[in-house]
Amino acid sequence: MPSGYFDFIRDFLKEHSGLVVTPDKMYLLETRLNPLARKLGYSSIDEMIGVLQNNPNDPIGIDVSEAMNTHESLFFRDNAPFELFKTTLLPELLKRRADKRKFRVWCAACSSGQEPYSLAMVLDELSGKLGGWRPEIVATDISKSVLQRAANGLYSQFEVQRGLPVQLLVKYFTQKDENWRLNDNIRNMITFREFNLLDDPKVLGTFDIIMCRNVLIYFDIATKSRVLGSISRVLADDGVLFLGSAESTMGLTEEFWPVKAGRGVYKHTNGPASIAEP
Ligand SMILES: C[S@@+](CC[C@H](N)C(=O)[O-])C[C@H]1O[C@@H](n2cnc3c(N)ncnc32)[C@H](O)[C@@H]1O
Structure with a gap:
């Protein structure tokens, strides 16, 4: 070339x-x-x-x-963020947002949907505690084709064998020939939207939890700083940001501070105790 x-x-x-x-x-x-x-x-x-x-x-x-672009993703990737969501963030949100009975999660760079669907399955598993609540999961990516795949919720045998516990496969998927389709109740819990992380996320509203995992690694320092700056402006004061296990905010921004509760978990540096620090 x-x-x-x-x-x-x-x-x-x-x-x-x-x-x-x-x-x-x-x-x-x-x-x-x-x-x-x-x-x-x-x-x-x-x-x-x-x-x-x-x-x-x-x-x-x-x-x-x-x-x-690399679109690699898997269900319950790294597991720890989903455990923290289930054991700490969700109970804390139920207390702190009890007046509105509403919270919002953003999966930025969601690729083919395994990340938001993992969260949706966790929420459904705990639906007994969420009566009358309106949790909202917004999942975005720059790529139309992966968003289309995500919205279809159709996964190969190989994809459902990566990270997805078999009891969740049996409970939430229906076999279609060689593939597995997520049931409508889980698919309907996610709003998929096209969004470029280089743009201003204010159009998406504000969020209590943001997952921006395994995408910053592909950007240079200036772009990582810019994207983290935009994300900080749409994260609730006590909200939590998850980055991928190989990503960090160090040397990129002063806006975020690591939370002891887990690797790749951040809060606003000058914000109150976050929902990861009950
Ligand atoms: C490796 S996947 C990460 C998927 C998921 N977050 C995970 O950790 O499993 C990276 C995704 O980032 C998306 N992406 C790359 N540049 C982007 C941008 N500027 N805005 C939004 N998404 C972007 C790609 O299309 C791809 O689907």
Whole structure:
């Protein structure tokens, strides 16, 4: 691939989604964009990128961005955040939000939906304590295609074998040929929306819990700081932010402070004791 194209595609991806592609990841461009170029009927990546270079608004840009982003996810990923949600955050929310009987959770960068659906299953398991409550889970991603998959709630045998306890599989899924479909009561608990983390999340409202896991790792320092700054503005004063296990706010922002309750769990630095610190 001519290096001019590398520079163009690197800048395009950074501007479009925040994704940073360093020269040592050049091979990823080849391995991910070659199949896309073939699928779209181009003779080479060069030809496809040439079209985008002539018109950066060409819909090819969305396909390129989707092909380059990593959409890996699994049910109950890392488990600890979901345990903390069940054992500490939820009981605390039931006390602190008793007047409104409402709380809101945002799964930013939800990919194919395993993260919000894991939370929805936890909530359903505890539904006996939630009579009259209106918990809301908003799940967003930049990628239309993963959001479509998420909304369908259809998972392969391989996907349901990763992290999902078998009793939850039996209780909440229905087998469809080789695949498993989440039952409507769980699917209906989530609102899926397209949202780019580079944009201002105020349009989504404010949240008591935000999960922004395993996406900041793909951004550079300036973009991570900017996204964390926006997130802090839509997190309730006593709210909690979860990052992925390989992510941290250190050196990126003064807005968040780690909570002892768990790794990757944060509160507002100058906020009151959070719902993770009852
Ligand atoms: C590795 S997945 C993480 C999924 C889930 N949070 C988890 O931890 O299992 C990363 C997701 O981030 C999304 N993403 C990448 N850049 C984004 C952006 N600028 N705004 C919103 N989502 C983005 C990708 O489309 C992808 O689905």
